[in-house]
Amino acid sequence: MTESPHPAALWPAPSGQSRPDGDEGAVLASLTLLGGHDKDGRPERLHLRLHPGDILCIVGPTGSGKSRLLADLECLAQADTPSGRRVLVNGAAPDADWRFGAHRHLIAQVSQNMNFVVDLTVEAFLALHAACRRVAAPERVAAEVLACANALAGEPFRADTALTQLSGGQSRALMIADTALLSASPVVLIDEIENAGIDRGKALALLTAHDKIVLVSTHDPILALMGGRRLVVGNGAVRAVIETSAAERAFLARLQRLDAELMDIRRRLRAGEAIDGGKAPAWMP
């Protein structure tokens, strides 16, 4: 497989120099992941190309190397991490000066270990983030982020809520909405957000609607089938790259109905209702 030559506007910038903070005008056309080796040093056969709008899921047992793979992308590994993988940006190895300097706007992350720690209200913080990004109408964008976050979260929250008061799910929802709408990074790495209780389908759709490359490490079957492709990781190496088939997409729809039923039961229990066996869906024993 040959790599296409650099498109007109580049990430890194065509001059190869570090750029001012904004990074406007830089275009990410593709990200390529080249195999290294597994935990026993056996070669990993992998040549994977990702484009804006792609969703790639990463599955595999605990300890198999899903987070390692995300970390390799985060630092644009050049055979210098434990896995020996390499990452190409727009088809070429980023030169050291750029890789070790101005690339920090390339990749954004959302993981289950993250929390909001700053002592501000949601609206004050979003306005601050918008100001840093130099958007034209910070208040409007902040309101948009809040509305998006509320569409993802189970229990809505208000603009004047303290950030540190948000629940786990509300925090994750806000992080995703903010990353989609306010972050300049064209690549988003998501490490295990399944327990957060947010609408996973909407979250991924929101991110890809903004032309991001999204990578999701997950143990959740619904999330795993939502990507266009999934990587199966074992013993530190990618074992297979699987396209999500039409049959799997159909099955995903069934899983989602099942999930909706479960959510509904959860909602009813939370609302203090008794569960009436007669109302149980047909698939239940």
Added chain:
Amino acid sequence: MRVITVAGPPSVGKTSVVLKTAQALGERAGRIGVVKFDALATSDDAVYARAGLPVVAGLSGGLCPDHFFVSNIDDCLDWARRQGIDLLIAESAGLCNRCSPHLQAALGVCVVDTLSGVHTPRKIGPMLKLADLVVITKGDIVSQAEREVFAFNVQAASPQARLLAFNGITGQGAVELGHHFARAPEVERLEGSRLRFSMPAAVCPYCIGETSIGREHQRGNVRKMPFPEAAP
């Protein structure tokens, strides 16, 4: 010998950053040694020694660790030369936010952590403002949005610095920082070289051990606070 000053508030991750970077460098930058400056106590020397790095610790006692640092750094270089060290890292505790150990001749690194809040970069003085590299730790536990705001504020406080995200636990970022360490300027002697920023005047009786409180003990360089009075 290459010399690097690593400064930053307490517990931001300086030792973790230095250790992970030394590990990532391996043999590539030659023999790595560390001097650790602190005020009252440190266990960092034991931590570095356990990692197999030659280390000396200097405790400044009643002095600001950065003042103590300047008075001793040339002796540290002599020690390092006797030890056959090629890359000397000086970790200093940066306790007063007003002093800065960065030298004109050496690579100046400031470590700050995202947990300290998005407004903190403005409160850290010359050790951040005049650094060549600012290493930002603990991004793993705060939101992407806070990382971005924090980095923006660091860059505003220190426009010339290169910023570098670092996870002190996993060592993410160590390869990048190692790249910069290995290219730090070579320094033979520091005699005649300068600090990047003057240390503050410290010439009041309290600097030299006075503990009594009251006007009659306040001599020398004394500044009094203004108190704007609202009408009762």
